[in-house]
Every structure is written in structure tokens, then in C-alpha cells.
Amino acid sequence: MDSDDSVTDPNPHHPDPSLDAEPATVEQMGSLTLGEAGDAAGAERPVGNGFLPADFYAAAGEIEVVEEGSPVSGDLAGPSSLGGPGACRERSGRGDALPSPSSSGYAGERGSSGGSSEIEEADDRETMLDDWSRGKRHPDEDDGSVSWRKRKKHFFILSNSGKPIYSRYGDEHKLAGFSATLQAIISFVENSGDRLKFIRAGKHQVVFLVKVPIYLVCISCTEEPYEALKRQLELIYGQMLLILTKSVNRCFEKNPKYDMTPLLRGTDAVFSSLIHAFSWFVFSNPKPKALVIWNPATFLNAYTCLPLSYSTRQAASAILQDVADSGVLFALLMCKNKVVSLVGTQKASLHPDDMLLLSNFIMSSESFRTSESFSPICLPRYNPMVFLYAYVHFLDVDTYLTLLTTSSDSFYHLKDCRIRIETVLVKSNVLSEVQRSMLDGGLRVEDLPLESSLRSRSLTTPELSSSQSGIGGPSGLWHFMYRSIYLDQYVSSEFSSPISSSSQQKRLFRAYQRLYASMHDNGTGPHKTQFRRDEDFVLLCWITQDFELYAAFDPLSDKALAIKTCNRVCQWVRDLENEIFLFGASPFSW
């Protein structure tokens, strides 16, 4: 084997070939100026929580539109060195699925959206929920099965001796030969002092993550950027550590033959649900209602809060703080993947990744729902080497309390804490407020105030609805995500009607993913703004020191209006910050 340039990649980034071929108008808004930004630095902070830095407020001022429209260059338009004939348009799955030109014989389907020929989406839709809760899907498949080869996205965990540990599809033991092949490839490159990042084979991308003695591999034809897939592998590794800690490494030091599979027995559902959160959609039976479970936290490095009135969240935090003072490391109240309140005794706050992995672990393990539980878990970003102990109790079907401690014998103490907390939460109506907020949903683009002077002051009394139901928000705004860098939190709008279909939502997810990757590209970035138009959306991204805004508009939207609307979104978010963000969970630089 030569060190073929398609195998070892000295350059950390390759432009996603799909970007080149897209009929996209990408424009750099190089001279977009932020009004007052310069003056406001160091200025006094407006009232509020005083938590957001001055720049935040300044930046939220009007953006001055400068029509420049310089065609773009650099990373986005440059020719891909690897794409070759594989460079294809992102839009697919509209009945135009082509057989993959495969040198590997691995003939997957192309594209990312809901074509009927895609095994995963078409065949599994009905039974997905069932299979999911049972754990592994299609355990009878192996690398000889046609269906296995057609899966659009595989994930593997193996040891550096080539023993399989986890495979998303198929039986690990039956895939022993395949796993050995992966190890041979990785180890070969590793031994020459190099590192294998990814291989492109037609439409397939094989992404490697080496965490000696563990290897992780993703094989995908979803056209997601390399960075996104690598991040997904990192999260899968983190999920494994959450269950086992990094002490597994010592098992391999003592015994390279070590077979780790038994240690992960029964956790298939945890990994499946995490992988689903990377982009998947679960359809409940019978059809019409689609439950979308994509979780922007998987690429945004932030968590999101359940919208609540400031006083309600304060009430929850107060009682959590009360127990935290009695020897609880972290007390966390969550509703699905949204945080109600979070309190810690220490200076350190929970890392968003740890929260994502912890909530995924809890929500995907059926046994937590049926009784109060006490389980050893590891927070990989807090300390990957050690176990903490988590007391978990579901207060209602979606809301659960997690108390983390370091002592393995504090179950009864934590149980007492929980009873105290639960009593207070019920008495002070926090729990009913939480349930109401779940039903109400989050921010709706339709509710975006038309004039920044007429500010919507409260979530609970939506005013100034644009009354244009059916076409999204003002100026063709369809969706947005806003991430506060200082708070490690994001807020995203509900899906408006133009993107109510699951295929449209999936396209949006993928578009955001690519936008995120291109904005954070190490080679050419980070960038401050980006405006792009393709046949699906107008996408606008704006990154400042304090926040990141991702917005999707109607593809025919006017650029100047879109920029104006983004300013209003920022203003709106700022007006609502007390309700949509959690303050007081101390920031900590990781």
C-alpha cells in the first residue's frame, strides 16, 4: 500500500465537493458593518442579567447592508482535490438514485433525502421506533448482505487488535473479518507514523478516529462534511466513555487480546439513539405526525433550555441549589433534551457534550423510566478516568431529575433530596409550567416582532403575529438557530410550515451542518458572515465574538431584507434572554 494521497491527508480540511457543484450563490459579505460595534466595546452593559458582554448588545444593533456581492472564492469555490466524479449535488433522493461507482463493491445509495430507494428510510420507517427501543437493528446482517452494504451510514468501534466492539448494523462477530480489515488499514498507516483521516471512494466517505487502543470508523454516503462525521465519531467515543470511563484502556494495556464487547452489552439502544440525533427522523405509527429528533447540539457545542418564565426557572434553581449544597456535585433538571435548570457545587459547569451524552443515555435507557435509578456514569469532559454516580428519577414522562455525586453509597441521601425537590417543584407549579412549555413549543418565526421598537416582551403572550401563517415568518424567514458563545447555549425556532416535511427538515439540517463546517474551517476561517442561496434555501450565518446566528429563508428572499431580519432575530432573542437561557450556571473555559 502506498501512501496514496487519497488515503493519508496532510491537509486538515478538504472542501466538501458537494459545495462546488451546487447551484449556489455564495457571497462574502466582507464589508458588512456592525453599527456601533467599535464604540460600544467597554461601554456599560444594559440592564438585564448583565451576563452577556457589552459586545453582544452592541452587535445586536442594526447591520448596515452593503451590497457588494463579490463572488466567492477560496474554500467554497475551489476545486476539490478528492471529489472527482464523486462530486455531486447535495440534492438527491428524488428518484434519481444512481448506483455508486464502487471500487470497493460497497454499493450504497446516494444522497441525503427521502428517496424511496433508500433502505433505511423506506423500509425501516414503520418499525423504527420498535427496533430502536429494542436496541440493535438488523442483527442478522453482515458485510456479505446486500442490505448491509446499502446502508447509508455505518458506525464501527473496534479495538486496535481488530476485534469488533460495536457496529450500528449487523452482528459484531459476523463482522469480525470486516473489522480486521479496518484495523489493518488503520494500523498500517499508524505504524508509519502517519494518521489516517478519511478515504473517499465514490460517494462514500470513510472517516477514521483513532483513540488508542480504540478505533472508530464511520462509512457514509450522506455527503456530510468530514468535520461533521468526525465530530459524530467523537461523540460516539464520548458515549462509550460515559458508560465505561477511559479505564478500559488499562484492560488493553494488560491484555491486548481483551474483548470489550461484554462490557457494552445492553447499550445498543444508547448508541442508536445518539446516532439518530445526528440527523435521523423517527416516524410514529400511524403516519401523519413526524417526530423529528435531530439535535443541533450534536454539532453546535451547546445545549438548549426549555423556555420558561424567569421566576419559574429561578424557583427550580433555588431548590436544586439547596440540595447541591448538601454534597451533590451537579443537580440537573431536564425535559427531554432541554434544560430546565442546572446547578453545580463546583466552579466547573457541565460541558454541553456531557449534557448531551448524559441526557441521551438516560432517555434511551428504558429502565430509567420505570423506577428511580442509581448508576455509575462518567462525564468524559469533566473527568474521563472516573465514575460518578447518577441518581435519576423521571418526574413525569419527559421530565427527569439527575443528581450526580461522587459517593457510591449516597443513594438514600439522594432519594431524600429528590423527594424534597419534587415536593417543591409540584407545590410551586414548576412542573406544570414545564409541561405547559413543552406543549407550547419554542420560538416561532411567525412571532418575530415586525419592528424592533415593538418588542415582544414575553413568550407566553405572543403578540404581533405576522398572521401570514403558512409561509413562515417575516421576510421569508423559515428557521433560525442562535448560539450564545458565553453561555454555551443555543436556541432554535420551531419548524415553520414551509419546512414541515421531514425531507425538507433533513435538507435544512444538512445545510446547517455544511454551513457550520465552512464557517469554522480551520484552513480559511473562521469567517464572520456568509450568505448563500441555493434551490432550497437562502442561508445566512453571522458569527461574532458573542454569538452565532444561523438562519434559513425562502430561496427567493431578498438579501438586504434577510440581513435586516437577522438583526431583528438577535434583538428578539436578547429581549427574551431571561426566558430562553439559563443564567447562573457558571461559565467555565474548557
Add this chain to the structure above:
Amino acid sequence: MASRRRMLLKVIILGDSGVGKTSLMNQYVNKKFSNQYKATIGADFLTKEVQIDDRLFTLQIWDTAGQERFQSLGVAFYRGADCCVLVYDVNVMKSFDNLNNWREEFLLQASPSDPENFPFIVLGNKIDIDGGNSRVVSEKKAKAWCASKGNIPYFETSAKEGLNVEAAFQCIAMNALKNEPEEDIYLPDTIDVAGGGRQLQRSSGCEC
């Protein structure tokens, strides 16, 4: 789910080029034989399930290339092997003489924790050729060598006829089984918050 867990055994097949490593594996896994010689490039990987008593094993067989130019792959391939199969051609003296090199190279590169007792197995292949008239390595000589290296089990095989192939691989699984480490409790550390947050309290570690 089975009461006792299924074991995965990593088996490395080594020996000079042309002694029949791939043919042995093909005979064992696919019950097929071809007279046509096809050099292995790097390594081939095959999987086979075996049952011994009431236990199920998966053999992950690494059929390596015999040519010297592939020797650099060693470390990468040998790591974490449960058993090593040394193959020679009873009709070629050199392939027998080289067994020692193969064995030492393996122990050097794989560096198993207990090299003295690492499970090897030796196969003298191609006993069918010319009705045995062209053979140059006697069974006695081979067995003596095996005895001198810590009583390595020895089998005379014919990949072509399928002679002894099944029995040899059965023995491989049995040997690896004997070497199975005791299962210990997996016990990572806990944290001591009072003592500074992120330091270890005890370092019992994982006892595997």
C-alpha cells in the same frame, strides 16, 4: 442471550509464501480448494464460527502474505492475537527451517504477555503431493522441533484433500480457550471532590 459469552479469537496464519496458508483457510472456511496459486497481498480476513462443547467461538482468521516484502506489516497485524498458526510445506525444507524465524518474529512483534506459553500450532501441509514420495521433512523431525518449543501441537494436513484441516482448527480454538484470562470485575476509579476535584481517590483500576 447465551449464558456464557461468545468468544472472539484472533488467529494469525504465518509461513513462507506458497506453503498453502490461503488454501488451508479456504478449505476450512469455504470447503473449497483450487490448484491455482494466487499470492495473498498483505492479508486476507475470514470469519468462521465454531462450537466446542456448548460454547460458541468466532474465529477471526488473518491470512497473511508470506512474501518478505510484507513483513513490515507485522506489528500492526499481530497485536492482540489469541493464537498463531505456523504453516510449512513438508516437501520444502526451507519452509520448515523458516518456522523458527516466523515464530521469533511473531513473538518479537506481538510481544504477548507470556511468550513461553503463547498458543502456537504447527501445520505440515501438502502431505498429499506425489503420494508422499516427494516429502523432505519427516513427521519425526517436525514433532521434535515442536516439542523443543514448548510442546506446540502438530498436525499434518492436506488443504487439497481436506485432511486434518477441521481437527487442526478445532485444536486452535481449544488452545486459545485454555489461555482465556479470568474475568475480573471492571472497576474504574471514583473521584475525590474534597481533595481538589479531579484527582483520583484510589487507583484500583480495572482488574482485567
